Amino acid sequence: MKTAFKKITLLLFVCTLGSSCQPKQHVKEISPTLILISKANVIDVRTGQVRSGQNIYIDSGKIKEISALEIDDLSQYRTVIDAEGQYIIPGMAEMHAHIPQPSTSQERLEDVLFLYLSNGITTIRGMLGHPDHLALRKKVQDKAILGPRIFTSSPSLNGNSVKTEEEAIEKVKAYQKAGYDFLKIHPGIQRNVFDKLVNTANEVGIPFAGHVPVDVGIRHALESKFASIDHVDGFLEGLVPESANVDPASNGFFGYNFTPLADTTKIDELVELSKENKVWIVPTQSLFERWFAPTNVDSLLAEPEMKYMPKSTLENWKRIKLQTLENSGFSVSQWEQFDAIRRSLIKKLQDNGHGILLGSDAPQLFNVPGFSVQHEMQGMARAGMQPLEILQSATINPVIFFDMEDTFGEIKEGMEADLVLLAGNPLDDLKNFTKVAGVVARGTWISNAEIEKRLKDIAERASKN
Structure with a gap:
């Protein structure tokens, strides 16, 4: 996962001859305007394929990152949309x-x-x-x-x-x-x-x-x-x-x-x-x-x-x-x-x-x-x-x-x-287009x-x- 969207503690060990190694911390905060959509089923509109368990990071009106990596601590994100079981x-x-x-x-x-x-x-x-x-x-x-x-x-x-x-x-x-x-x-x-x-x-x-x-x-x-x-x-x-x-x-x-x-x-x-x-x-x-x-x-x-x-x-x-x-x-x-x-x-x-x-x-x-x-x-x-x-x-x-x-x-x-969050897969049933669970309009x-x-x-x- 890209470091821009994780709170990362980076330990830099500075060692010199005859001295002990002392850890120094550098912390990069998560943007307060970041929106995280977690565990979504993402539909590829070109092929119809579905990628499950996708985390979508949105900030400044754009999709910044898409990743399937597990997130250890969701509490660090101010806006989290649980999309498990839903289709995007x-x-x-x-x-x-x-x-x-x-x-x-x-x-x-x-x-x-x-x-x-x-x-x-x-x-x-x-x-x-x-x-x-x-x-x-x-x-x-x-x-x-x-x-x-x-x-x-x-x-x-x-x-x-x-x-x-x-x-x-x-x-x-x-x-x-x-x-x-x-x-x-x-x-x-x-x-x-x-x-x-x-x-x-x-x-x-x-x-x-x-x-x-x-x-x-x-x-x-x-x-x-x-x-x-x-x-x-x-x-x-x-x-x-x-x-x-x-x-x-x-x-x-x-x-x-x-x-x-x-x-x-x-x-x-x-x-x-x-x-x-x-x-x-x-x-x-x-x-x-x-x-x-x-x-x-x-x-x-x-x-x-x-x-x-x-x-x-x-x-x-x-x-x-x-x-x-x-x-x-x-x-x-x-x-x-x-x-x-x-x-x-x-x-x-x-x-x-x-x-x-x-x-x-x-x-x-x-x-x-x-x-x-x-x-x-x-x-x-x-x-x-x-x-x-x-x-x-x-x-x-x-x-x-x-x-x-x-x-x-x-x-x-x-x-x-x-983006549109749907409760069901619209490729299985067109009626699922009516089951709107949420909308993202240019980042809103x-x-x-x-x-x-x-x-x-x-x-x-x-x-x-």
């Missing part, structure tokens, strides 16, 4: 999150950030940016506010906000200069404007991600090298044969209207394009199994995590879901076919594409921040993804995406200390007791709004 994974990333807008109270903003943390989400990628989110990103980074690490998009680039090539050039440059992490693409952008946006983004060095505008189409979107395409947007439309001669704008909810026309033999071609152009996919499958799905509204509202959302929000969610199903020509049989195609796409994009990132689109209809990733993981499993693949989509894949493999995403010495320890207390307070506040 890296903090997870929610890659399609939404950060509250400025009209939200500061209290509610901090509640939402904590909801993510309470479920082991230590990194979020905000998908609808605002200038205030740049300041929030800095406050979280400086630990002025407790929350997950933030990456934020620009404000929406869509058919209304960028109607001309000149507007595209102006806004891309402005958002890059302001410091946004990436550009958010929404529907409605015309192809010539999109191409100018892409060229400018490449020139100034800012990635772009999000939706596939109808006029752009999935093939051109992939060839344009989106950083990520979210919701598997545009893929189903790309399965419709040209001979069908459809109006692309009549695609409905993410291509739902074209479901009967989809030629699934075209899936492999699109998957290969995504791999060739290194485009990540964020499925947000829970959105299609909870909002646009024949799932009973009252059963969704009865789920335990709904108590963390304001009553007004829940009422709005119910209204929108019912209106969507009533006004979209929804039928259960067509939805089942639609869902089967989506699952096939997700599975093949995982197996043969560039890769999958975990993202649930929270808070969106019936997707409560943090808790929604549990539903997303189950959806990914129903699509055929294995537990290790799902874990990788939330840990190592995001850091590869951000090109930050030397910063976080794994449990290794020198990494930022983002959040115990299970603190999580439960904060969640109770959040629920009480939500019940009054």
Whole structure:
């Protein structure tokens, strides 16, 4: 064990001719800010292997040492977390999150950030940016506010906000200069404007991600090298044969209207394009199994995590879901076919594409921040993804995406200390992802007791709004 983390008494014997040897003591104290997690089962997110009996030493926000050596005296450490029998994974990333807008109270903003943390989400990628989110990103980074690490998009680039090539050039440059992490693409952008946006983004060095505008189409979107395409947007439309001669704008909810026309033999071609152009996919499958799905509204509202959302929000969610199903020509049989195609796409994009990132689109209809990733993981499993693949989509894949493999995403010495303690092995049962025993967010320890207390307070506040 490294001497920086042990109280070591070093006896230096100074002997000279004709004199006796006299011992001199040198004592190095243990840092008072050191956190020791003892006897943990550590999961390697690259291989799925489990290393048992691991002691993890955390200080100054980083993992300083990992060792399986026996510790003789735990009383010398001020903060000791007994993790015997528990499993530790890296903090997870929610890659399609939404950060509250400025009209939200500061209290509610901090509640939402904590909801993510309470479920082991230590990194979020905000998908609808605002200038205030740049300041929030800095406050979280400086630990002025407790929350997950933030990456934020620009404000929406869509058919209304960028109607001309000149507007595209102006806004891309402005958002890059302001410091946004990436550009958010929404529907409605015309192809010539999109191409100018892409060229400018490449020139100034800012990635772009999000939706596939109808006029752009999935093939051109992939060839344009989106950083990520979210919701598997545009893929189903790309399965419709040209001979069908459809109006692309009549695609409905993410291509739902074209479901009967989809030629699934075209899936492999699109998957290969995504791999060739290194485009990540964020499925947000829970959105299609909870909002646009024949799932009973009252059963969704009865789920335990709904108590963390304001009553007004829940009422709005119910209204929108019912209106969507009533006004979209929804039928259960067509939805089942639609869902089967989506699952096939997700599975093949995982197996043969560039890769999958975990993202649930929270808070969106019936997707409560943090808790929604549990539903997303189950959806990914129903699509055929294995537990290790799902874990990788939330840990190592995001850091590869951000090109930050030397910063976080794994449990290794020198990494930022983002960790989740789980009562069971999530690779044995995905339900173990819900059994959070504690979270470390960039070196800050959040115990299970603190999580439960904060969640109770959040629920009480939500019940009054």
